[in-house]
Amino acid sequence: MVKTHVNMTVNGEAVEFLCETKATLLDVLRDELDLTGSKEGCSSGDCGACSVILDDRLVCACLVLGAEADGGNVETIEGMADADQLHPLQQKFLEEAALQCGICTPGFLVAAKALLERNSNPTETEVRYWLAGNLCRCTGYDKIVRAVMDTAEEMKGVSK
Amino acid sequence: MTTNGNGLRWVGKRPVRPDGVDKVTGRAQFGADFTLPGMIVGKVLRSPHAHANIRSIKTEKAQALPGVKAVITAADFPELPSEIEQAGEVVLNFRDMSRNVMARQKALYDGHAVAAVAATSIEIAERALDLIEVDYEVLPHVIDVVEAMEADAPLLHDDLYTMGVEPTPDKPSNVAKRVEFSIGDLNAGFEMAEVVVEREFTTKPVHQGYIEPHAAVASASEDGLCHIWCTTQGQFMVRYYVSRLLGLEVSKLRVTPSEIGGGFGGKTVVYLEPVALALSMKCHRPVKMVMSREEVFRASGPTSGAHVWVKMGATKDGRITAGEAVLKYQAGAVPGAPIGPGCMCAFAPYDLDNVKVVGFDVVTNRPKVAAYRAPGAPISEFGVESVVDELAKKLGMDAIAFREKNAAREGTHAAYGPTFGEIGYTETLRVAKEHPHYQAPLGPNQGRGVASGFWFNIGGASTAALNVNEDGTTTLISGCPDIGGSRASLSMMAAEVLGIDVEQVRPTIADTGSIGYSFLTGGSRVTFATGMAVIEAANDVVRQLRERAAKIWEIDVEAVVWENGEAKPSGSNAGDFEPLSLSSIAATAGKTGGPITGHVSLNAQGAGPAFGTHICDVEVDRETGRVTVLRYTAIQDAGKAIHPSYVEGQIQGGAVQGIGWALNEEYIYDEDGRLENPGFLDYRIPVASDVPMIDAVIVEVPNPKHPYGVRGVGEVPICPPMSAVANAVANATGLRMADLPISPPKLLAAITNGG
Numbered sequence: 001m002v003k004t005h006v007n008m009t010v011n012g013e014a015v016e017f018l019c020e021t022k023a024t025l026l027d028v029l030r031d032e033l034d035l036t037g038s039k040e041g042c043s044s045g046d047c048g049a050c051s052v053i054l055d056d057r058l059v060c061a062c063l064v065l066g067a068e069a070d071g072g073n074v075e076t077i078e079g080m081a082d083a084d085q086l087h088p089l090q091q092k093f094l095e096e097a098a099l100q101c102g103i104c105t106p107g108f109l110v111a112a113k114a115l116l117e118r119n120s121n122p123t124e125t126e127v128r129y130w131l132a133g134n135l136c137r138c139t140g141y142d143k144i145v146r147a148v149m150d151t152a153e154e155m156k157g158v159s160k
Numbered sequence: 161m162t163t164n165g166n167g168l169r170w171v172g173k174r175p176v177r178p179d180g181v182d183k184v185t186g187r188a189q190f191g192a193d194f195t196l197p198g199m200i201v202g203k204v205l206r207s208p209h210a211h212a213n214i215r216s217i218k219t220e221k222a223q224a225l226p227g228v229k230a231v232i233t234a235a236d237f238p239e240l241p242s243e244i245e246q247a248g249e250v251v252l253n254f255r256d257m258s259r260n261v262m263a264r265q266k267a268l269y270d271g272h273a274v275a276a277v278a279a280t281s282i283e284i285a286e287r288a289l290d291l292i293e294v295d296y297e298v299l300p301h302v303i304d305v306v307e308a309m310e311a312d313a314p315l316l317h318d319d320l321y322t323m324g325v326e327p328t329p330d331k332p333s334n335v336a337k338r339v340e341f342s343i344g345d346l347n348a349g350f351e352m353a354e355v356v357v358e359r360e361f362t363t364k365p366v367h368q369g370y371i372e373p374h375a376a377v378a379s380a381s382e383d384g385l386c387h388i389w390c391t392t393q394g395q396f397m398v399r400y401y402v403s404r405l406l407g408l409e410v411s412k413l414r415v416t417p418s419e420i421g422g423g424f425g426g427k428t429v430v431y432l433e434p435v436a437l438a439l440s441m442k443c444h445r446p447v448k449m450v451m452s453r454e455e456v457f458r459a460s461g462p463t464s465g466a467h468v469w470v471k472m473g474a475t476k477d478g479r480i481t482a483g484e485a486v487l488k489y490q491a492g493a494v495p496g497a498p499i500g501p502g503c504m505c506a507f508a509p510y511d512l513d514n515v516k517v518v519g520f521d522v523v524t525n526r527p528k529v530a531a532y533r534a535p536g537a538p539i540s541e542f543g544v545e546s547v548v549d550e551l552a553k554k555l556g557m558d559a560i561a562f563r564e565k566n567a568a569r570e571g572t573h574a575a576y577g578p579t580f581g582e583i584g585y586t587e588t589l590r591v592a593k594e595h596p597h598y599q600a601p602l603g604p605n606q607g608r609g610v611a612s613g614f615w616f617n618i619g620g621a622s623t624a625a626l627n628v629n630e631d632g633t634t635t636l637i638s639g640c641p642d643i644g645g646s647r648a649s650l651s652m653m654a655a656e657v658l659g660i661d662v663e664q665v666r667p668t669i670a671d672t673g674s675i676g677y678s679f680l681t682g683g684s685r686v687t688f689a690t691g692m693a694v695i696e697a698a699n700d701v702v703r704q705l706r707e708r709a710a711k712i713w714e715i716d717v718e719a720v721v722w723e724n725g726e727a728k729p730s731g732s733n734a735g736d737f738e739p740l741s742l743s744s745i746a747a748t749a750g751k752t753g754g755p756i757t758g759h760v761s762l763n764a765q766g767a768g769p770a771f772g773t774h775i776c777d778v779e780v781d782r783e784t785g786r787v788t789v790l791r792y793t794a795i796q797d798a799g800k801a802i803h804p805s806y807v808e809g810q811i812q813g814g815a816v817q818g819i820g821w822a823l824n825e826e827y828i829y830d831e832d833g834r835l836e837n838p839g840f841l842d843y844r845i846p847v848a849s850d851v852p853m854i855d856a857v858i859v860e861v862p863n864p865k866h867p868y869g870v871r872g873v874g875e876v877p878i879c880p881p882m883s884a885v886a887n888a889v890a891n892a893t894g895l896r897m898a899d900l901p902i903s904p905p906k907l908l909a910a911i912t913n914g915g
């Protein structure tokens with residue numbers, strides 16, 4: 001099978017690899033680049049566990065082909081903390097116990113970060129609809145929604 | 161140590177969980193994240209038929225494909241005799257388990273494994289599956305539980321004779337077992353009744369819906385030593401089951417659990433683990449297998465769908481005089497529906513003199529059911545709590561007041577056997593009645609429902625080891641996978657006993673070769689049972705620390721007390737010596753007798769039964785039949801919440817799973833018995849925009865059998881929601897919805913026909 005030569009930036013680092021034609025961006029991240037923080041829950045775009053940012057767009061990595069992402073800029077959960085400083089969302093998820101098993105957590109964090117970058121003051125309804133593409137079976141969403149709203153509140157305070 | 165609820169330093173606080181950073185940074189390794197050098201991949205060939213004889217399987221062409229390293233069928237598994245074994249909440253029969261893991265002679269459901277291959281790439285493995293030739297003789301199938309019980313129903317097993325019936329039937333049937341619990345005199349009870357309600361209910365199979373699919377890596381070496389890395393609720397369960405299924409000595413198999421991405425009971429059994437190991441035993445390469453979401457739905461266990469009949473009677477002053485139920489639960493392809501717990505829990509919240517519950521375990525051409533959060537209980541309790549609501553209405557009584565009048569209390573003799581000790585059911589009712597939610601006004605097309613729930617909880621075998629490190633920090637090792645924050649609760653209990661900072665306790669979940677036997681994570685048992693082992697191990701460490709201090713001071717050990725993480729001389733020696741901290745004793749441990757470690761294995765008894773009461777407000781769209789949950793309050797007796805945030809999380813998550821069960825979730829089969837909705841798009845679990853905040857209210861009536869009063873909390877919260885929602889819909893519309901899910905088309909039809 002002919003492979004495609006792909007260059008992309010992942011969490012600020014240039015990477016280069018040969019990509020199977022049918023490999024998804026999720027396959028590439030997990031199997032080629034050993035970035036297993038993005039999870040595969042369905043491979044059909046229904047669960048959001050593989051949420052990543054591709055060129056400032058929130059996408060399910062399972063719905064993007066690896067070759068399609070050539071030249072792209074990808075941000076994953078592994079790039080969310082800044083050195084030993086957790087992102088405020090990561091910190092708030094910990095403080096407010098917004099995770100139980102943790103499998104959906106990377107996807108939720110990436111999706112929530114994308115939300116707060118667009119809307120720094122979301123209502124509860126806006127948070128719930130934005131995160132409707134991320135499934136969590138453990139928490140009932142209560143603590144996740146609160147953690148996102150509390151982070152927004154806190155980040156507003158900091159940026160003032 | 162103070163353990164009476166006063167002066168506790170950690171118990172009841174909300175520290176950040178010790179595994180938290182790994183889980184918010186993507187570092188935590190779940191089942192599918194594990195790899196080994198030289199690893200190849202395995203895939204399963206699954207039956208496209210609901211019921212078929214397997215005349216032959218030809219694997220030669222698949223075997224010959226370059227890159228294919230092993231092909232297996234049921235012929236590669238030992239044929240096991242039918243023997244029944246009890247294990248915690250479930251009954252085991254390894255012959256049936258073996259047949260479910262790999263079809264033998266017959267495919268019993270759409271998705272049933274019939275063969276498996278291991279190859280150097282997924283593409284080659286998938287091509288190899290296409291080359292396996294299975295000659296099926298398609299048989300008539302049966303999906304519905306009531307139809308499966310009929311005399312002329314297609315028979316799944318020609319050697320299945322109903323147990324629990326005297327005399328044993330002389331003909332096989334699909335009814336594996338009949339169970340019955342009864343007390344008192346049912347006829348006399350109904351004669352006393354002035355109001356009687358009788359109703360039939362149906363529930364659909366629903367899947368646990370964990371977001372992480374099953375995944376396993378297995379490696380068998382040439383000398384017969386085997387190792388499995390997998391996502392599971394119990395590494396010791398995997399070790400035992402796989403050893404039995406493959407005829408291995410237990411000591412030759414080591415199982416390492418990964419982080420687990422949800423289970424809810426669905427990972428208390430094995431699917432891929434024995435298959436991956438059988439493949440590896442053939443080719444001596446590590447074999448990795450991961451289920452697709454479609455495979456998870458088609459071939460791993462949902463809980464039973466059921467037919468439930470309930471009849472209850474009460475006097476005009478609101479005393480329930482009799483309760484009767486007949487429960488028919490689907491087991492799926494082989495026996496083992498959670499009918500026992502379903503029967504036990506049905507009427508357990510009430511103090512009744514006259515009860516009869518009859519249950520049937522029925523095989524159907526569906527995937528074998530697996531445990532799902534309070535297995536069996538939500539189904540029977542949905543029927544009973546709906547009828548309780550109707551009775552209250554007929555009597556003109558408030559739904560909570562009626563429950564209070566009949567509630568089980570300390571000393572109540574439950575129909576299923578035990579006499580309750582200290583329980584918190586009436587406390588949950590009192591808190592519900594006083595909650596602002598219960599008095600809040602409702603708008604048009606809105607209704608409020610109340611329902612209660614019960615789960616008995618279990619204890620069981622657990623091991624914990626607590627090692628004091630050279631610098632006075634500690635390592636806490638246990639054998640139960642952490643599915644929802646148990647590392648936090650266990651560490652907090654250890655820190656409480658030792659009187660040290662919780663961050664000085666570093667918890668580890670060990671593989672089967674590194675800690676003593678521990679029963680699986682399930683039955684809401686880990687914080688209770690493994691917690692008891694942790695507390696005892698910590699107490700043992702404290703005893704040793706006092707001995708070391710006594711040795712250093714050359715005084716009697718009885719004259720040394722342990723307070724706030726320090727040894728202090730007491731009695732006549734009080735004030736004679738400066739206190740010794742844990743770290744200073746640890747630093748000199750080598751000179752005072754060697755390493756300090758606590759190690760405890762126990763079989764925890766005295767799990768405290770748990771009760772919850774939920775209040776649900778809904779709004780019904782009369783044009784579409786859609787039900788929106790507007791407000792939800794869940795009150796539960798936790799005994800003692802070690803880490804209240806994670807207790808709230810269990811309550812909130814259970815409530816939302818129950819809302820999904822009530823309103824959306826169901827397995828849909830076509831007329832050929834094929835599952836039509838094996839994906840998250842069409843099997844729709846609740847998403848964030850479907851539900852409101854869930855107000856979790858913790859009530860604490862301590863369990864006297866646990867040092868801190870812990871009761872299990874994980875399962876009760878899924879029991880009340882189905883009836884809380886149905887009761888709310890009844891109050892909003894005047895329609896009693898007895899068939900789950902209360903999906904828009906169903907409710908719209910009911911509104912159109914009768915509303």
